[in-house]
Amino acid sequence: MTTKPKAKKFRIRRSSQGAETQGADAIDAPITEGTTAVATDVETQPTGKSARAVRLPSAAGKAGGKAGRAQEPAAPTQQNSDQPTPQGAEAAIDAIKREGLTGRQLRMARRMAQKNGLAATSDYDAVRLLREAGIDPFQRTNMLDLVPSDKETQPAKTGRVQLPQTMELGKTTLPSTETMSPSEMRAIEIGEIQKDIARRRRKRLLLLFARLSAFVFLPTLFAGWYFYSVATPMYSSKSSFMVEQADGNSGTGLGSLLPSQLNANGDAIAVQDYLTSKVAMIRLDQDVGFKSHFASPDIDPIQRLDPNPTNEEAYKLYKKFVKIGYDPTEGSIRMEVVAADPQIAADFSVALVDYAEEIADDLSRRKREDHVRDARTSLDRAAQERRDAQAALVALQETSVLDPEGLIASLRQQISNVQIQLQEKELQLAALQDNARPNPARVEGVQGDVRRLQNLLTRLESKMTEATEGESSLAQKTAQIQMAQADLATADLIMQSALQTLKQTELEASRQVRYLTTSVRPVASEDPSYPRSFENTVLAFLIFSGIYLMISLTASILREQVSS
Known part of the structure; x- marks a missing residue:
């Protein structure tokens, strides 16, 4: 915002020796035409050592195209700035002071008085004079009015007081020395602004501290109190075991170039999956009493199970307190079991290791049984095919020894007998x-007898037709016999191969036995391993801080988007 130029009070400091003399010289100086006259207001400091003289330069007046005025000597008398004002003016100024006007309003009144050519001794006097003249002292000015025009630069034509100019000594038009200078008022306002900023900062810091206390410090304090005072100490029992193969690196092919542990990775992963399953938890509860231990009233309420927990609730706690990890490079399975009693933790760990050994043995046994069962099934199928081929060959050999001519004669006789019986029935x-x-x-x-005789006659005639073919039917039977012999020979080879496969499968199955080796046996610990109070408290603090930071950033972004 551009403001109009303000009238300034120039102070000239003089030495204490010649202050009074120079001040008198300044007061008695004449006012000449075309030069700047000096009106002084000598003010002695409270110490009496030095004096200050105020000089206000101004234009001498306008020439107006006429001859200059004659020099007029300045009045020898000196007017004090603390000259008392009339009684009514003092009462009005006191009333204005009690209104509690701000520094900005007083500055606006002073500028308005200067603009209207009113000679005010102070800011409050300016307010009084403006009100007496019927002018609003706090009226906002237009931006164009802030730039002085050519007419405003000529105070002689408009009759408006424009500083700097020559002031008569007999008039009390100078501002009172009791009022503060603009620089002092500006410093006071800057101080107030700084105090307001500091007050706002303190308020924001207090609000921030309150939010952090509510959302971060208090939850962290509660979490630390729980971990240090309430949480039940838990004891861990660690163990390690491996699933190995019996045959080592024996054999041929690519499988012999790989270590046995890499070949047993599938079994180790299967054992790990079983130990982390709900089936293992239910079996552990039936054998050792997993639910009853963690439902004990000695355990704190957060980690304790209900008196009659469901399998799902117990399984959630089981996954928390039974930790199993598998290292594929070494083929080792590491297990850690946590319980409120060290001996119970060791019992849980031993039971789980036994379960793992049973699963490893069962997996290897099932593999062997599957391979041997497949080989035996192939052998049985080959034997059945061989028996079928032999039966077909025997059947063909039995039918091939009949006499075709005797068969034709017999068929003719049967046909004639059936025809005679059919005629009688008709x-x-x-x-x-x-x-x-x-x-x-x-x-x-x-009618039924006639129908049956006709069917019999039809069959006999068809057999007669086949028999009359002669040598062609005999050749077909001979070829069928040869094919049956070839099928029997093939069935013999297949059965021999299936028998050899069965023997080899049984040998390989005996070599591929998996067994579990326990490298670290579970031992009951003497000192509790959980809870880790300090680490858990720091982790809770970081979690609450992250949540608060995310919420605050989201809220600030949303607030900025809404305000924009």
């Missing part, structure tokens, strides 16, 4: 149907 049926009231039961019986 005549009998016709005789029954010629009656006016035939017996339905007899008619149906004869």
